[in-house]
Amino acid sequence: MEAQTPNTPPSLYERLGGETAIEAAVVSFYDRIMADESVAKFFAHMDMPAQIKKQIAFMTMAFGGPSKYSGRDLRTAHAKLVRDGGLSDEHFDRVATHLADTLEELGVDAATSAEVMGIVGSTRGDVLGR
Numbered sequence: 001m002e003a004q005t006p007n008t009p010p011s012l013y014e015r016l017g018g019e020t021a022i023e024a025a026v027v028s029f030y031d032r033i034m035a036d037e038s039v040a041k042f043f044a045h046m047d048m049p050a051q052i053k054k055q056i057a058f059m060t061m062a063f064g065g066p067s068k069y070s071g072r073d074l075r076t077a078h079a080k081l082v083r084d085g086g087l088s089d090e091h092f093d094r095v096a097t098h099l100a101d102t103l104e105e106l107g108v109d110a111a112t113s114a115e116v117m118g119i120v121g122s123t124r125g126d127v128l129g130r
Helices: 012-016 018-034 048-062 072-084 091-106 110-123
Strands: none
Touching: 012 018, 012 110, 018 048, 018 091, 091 110
């Protein structure tokens, strides 16, 4: 975990439980995604272990942890899915619901979960190419 000074509040990453908690959340999240026919199709041809690793790095960075993410930006990463696969608000909302359900299952408190979902919601425009 990152060292913090006595007056520095813990980051969202730290409040969620750090690397171990982010990894558990991402694995559970993708289990939910792959069980949902409405969104699993977007991941069907992906190397899921690599995708999970990238998502852990991305969430670590997005939630204020030690950044290790070096992947493509969200707009670039999702452009083909929007253009050729029909990725839409409906799919974004479904994926967000799976994340919210994962956080609840893992016992994340409502305020912290709302903070996570606010960050996720702020990516909608980039994910959907707007």
